Amino acid sequence: MSEETAAPTGSAGASADVLPIVNQEGRMLERTPWFPSELDVGAECYRVIGCAGSPLSGKSTLLNELFGTHFSVSRVRATDRRRWSTRGISASLAANQETILVLEVDGGDGGASGQQLQERCLRYICSVSDVVLCNVWYHDLGRYDSDPQWCLRTMVRELSQADGPLLRTCVVFVVRDADGDALDSTAAVTDALWLDAEEYWQQETGGSGSSSTSSSGAAATSSRSVETLRAALELRVVLLPSPRASRSAYDTAVQRLRHEMLDAGGSLSSEFSKGLPADGFAAFSRRLWEGIAAQPAGWSRGSVPLALHMASVDRGAFALASGGNGALPSEALVAAYHCDGAFSEILRNSAEELGELASQLEEGDKISGFGRRAEDLLNKYLSGFESATEAYAGQEVRERKRAELESVLDASLQSLFLKQLQLIRENALQHFKTASSSEEIPGDFAFYTADALFQREAEDSVRPGSDWSYANERSDLQQTMAEISARRKQLIHVQIQAAEQQRQAMQYMQLQQAQLQAIQQQQYGGTLGNWNVGVAYRPPDTNVNLSLLHQQGRTQVQVSMVPDEQAGLLGPNGFTSGVGPGNLGVSFNINI
Structure with missing residues (x-):
């Protein structure tokens, strides 16, 4: 089978923005980065949500409603459940949120090999997720061999094997089909899960319920108290009514869960961050998966944990x-x-x-x-x-x-x-x-x-x-x-x-x-050799003015009667001093 995980018969085709990172044979996708936006986000840390739980319980539908993803929704009937095997892990970025990565463990059951792969998938998402959503049925709560107990035991075992300071993880049990009076039992369900988690912790760390320590890892954790578990694990319970019984009540509960997770100070706060940068997440995941795949299988539902077998x-x-x-x-x-x-x-x-x-x-x-x-x-x-x-x-x-x-x-x-x-x-x-x-x-x-x-x-x-x-x-x-x-x-x-x-x-x-x-x-x-002559005469004590003009070969005679306004200022002959005979005014112009 190729690295990509094919959608099984009876399921809607996955969207192009949903990436199968672990296929049905347990091989992780070698491509890095997983999403092109990882290079743009750079060293900024991913906020990671992992989802596991009962098969056919509506995990994909819930994730799509909470984060706007497009995970493939199963169309398999309940009568076909025995043929529904674990298909690996799919990843998608939340809608309009390049730093929110959503991981889903596909399928469930499928015999011993399917359970082994499902356990490895759950251990992986517990290691990298800030918040783990365990999607389970209400009628499975309290059953020793049920999915809620198996998920809780696997996560407690992972925490018990750590030798250094434990990174906090928020685990939200999303309980489906909790109708009627069951919707008021959130506190009771939370207390019951804590009692089971503390019992598993004591068994894993060499407390009550364990006969001896089996290895250096178990010996190192034998002195850990329950307070250490409570400091590392945040258990929350969300009860969802059946959408078939009351669609409006179901939608309201889903929107309330969405706000609790995405709003400032909610479940995706820095308190639970694993500090994994986006541009190195794919490489880190591959190394982590190689380590998990190299380990022997743990336990199946209802069996004794591997750590207790190793003690003998x-x-x-x-x-x-x-x-x-x-x-x-x-x-x-x-x-x-x-x-x-x-x-x-x-x-x-x-x-x-x-x-x-x-x-x-x-x-x-x-x-x-x-x-x-x-x-x-x-x-x-x-x-x-x-x-x-x-x-x-x-x-x-x-x-x-x-x-x-x-x-x-x-x-x-x-x-x-x-x-x-x-x-x-x-x-x-x-x-x-x-x-x-x-x-x-x-x-x-x-x-x-x-x-x-x-x-x-x-x-x-x-x-x-x-x-x-x-x-x-x-x-x-x-x-x-x-x-x-x-x-x-x-x-x-x-x-x-x-x-x-x-x-x-x-x-x-x-x-x-x-x-x-x-x-x-x-x-x-004018031009050389041409004469221009002009003569003007005014008879004394008259308003008559005579003028003669010869210019460029043409002669012009002009007679006008214009009062002499300056006569009072001039002499009797019209001049202050007579010039030439007859008081003639002569102008002479030669162009050379």
């Missing part, structure tokens, strides 16, 4: 049976579990510090000496992991988890490095624009100084010993500056051409003006 195994006899290596499988599993816990803790601690650096870059502030700082952060986190897992030094699982942790942290730091490069590029480009706008600074000089500034600051941001590169960003900057220079040169060339055209136009206008002036002078001044 003689270490020497097992060493002979295993070829004399003397290593119990549980010791390797404890190492894997503790290394996973330390891995998760380091990622959660790093997410907060890396988030502060990301916020600084988002505000446009460069991080001075980013390369050295990134190296210091990476060494600090790796040293913290090594200190937390020092007891398992030399084991393969520890080295593998350390390499995986280094890879995830390096990817998160590199995403910050790329944001740093964007700020450096913008700063260098602004420097180039400012320098090139000055006429005193050559364009080539501005280009090389900006490029040198980018290279110097980018080199200072590269983590020593990493394969980070800024070649693409530098090439993009050089291309952008070259385009700006080319456009600027083209603009200057256009301006020069416009100035030259304006100069030529002015010369033409000046020439035309000179020619016009020459024509006007010739028109009014």
Whole structure:
């Protein structure tokens, strides 16, 4: 069978945004990342919801109603339940929520192999989920071999195997078809589940109900009290009425559960976060699944837990049976579990510090000496992991988890490095624009100084010993500056051409003006050899004015009677002093 999980006959086809991550044969999807948005979300932690429970109990329908997902809804009838096997795990992002990841354990039953796969799936979602939804029937509560008891026992066993501080997990038992008076029994159901959880805890940690301790892992947890369990586990109960009996009451209860989970301070608060960044979640899940799949099967419904069976195994006899290596499988599993816990803790601690650096870059502030700082952060986190897992030094699982942790942290730091490069590029480009706008600074000089500034600051941001590169960003900057220079040169060339055209136009206008002036002078001044003569005469003490004009070969005589307004100021002959005989006025004009 391929890595993808095919939908079984009788179920609606899954949507394209639902990704099968574990198929029916127990193989996890190798593709990373699972969703393209993981790269955009980066080091921000996923808020993870896992859902398991009774088959055909409406898990997919509930998740679709709560988170707007499109999980395949089963159309199998109750009479076909015996043929309904565990199909693995499907994943989807909540609608319009790139940081909320929803995981569903598909199917159930299916014989011993199906139960084994279902147990591994439940252990996986318990390890990575902030909130685990156990979807069960009301009539199954209190039955020893029922789905609620099996889910609760599996989760308590997972918590009991941890050797370090326990990460808090919220477990919500969604009880279906709780009609009538049963809707008022939330507190009673919660108390009953706590009593069962404490009993399982005492059995697993070597308290009452356990004859002896079987391994170093069990011995390490034998002194744990019930308070430790209550500090690590938050049990909640939500009773849903049957939608067939009262659809409105069912919808109201579902909406109330949705608000309790998604509202601020609800179940998906940071109190239960496992601190797994989105861009490293797929890689972490694959390593975790490999560790879970390598472990022997636990217990089936109604059987004694594997940890209690191991208590009666003689270490020497097992060493002979295993070829004399003397290593119990549980010791390797404890190492894997503790290394996973330390891995998760380091990622959660790093997410907060890396988030502060990301916020600084988002505000446009460069991080001075980013390369050295990134190296210091990476060494600090790796040293913290090594200190937390020092007891398992030399084991393969520890080295593998350390390499995986280094890879995830390096990817998160590199995403910050790329944001740093964007700020450096913008700063260098602004420097180039400012320098090139000055006429005193050559364009080539501005280009090389900006490029040198980018290279110097980018080199200072590269983590020593990493394969980070800024070649693409530098090439993009050089291309952008070259385009700006080319456009600027083209603009200057256009301006020069416009100035030259304006100069030529002015010369033409000046020439035309000179020619016009020459024509006007010739028109009014005449030509060489032509005489212009004008004679005017006013008889004394009369208003008669006689004028004679000869110009350009034409003669004009004009007689007018115009009172002489200046006669009172002039002499008796019309002049202050007579000029020539007859007081004639003569004008003489020669054009040479």
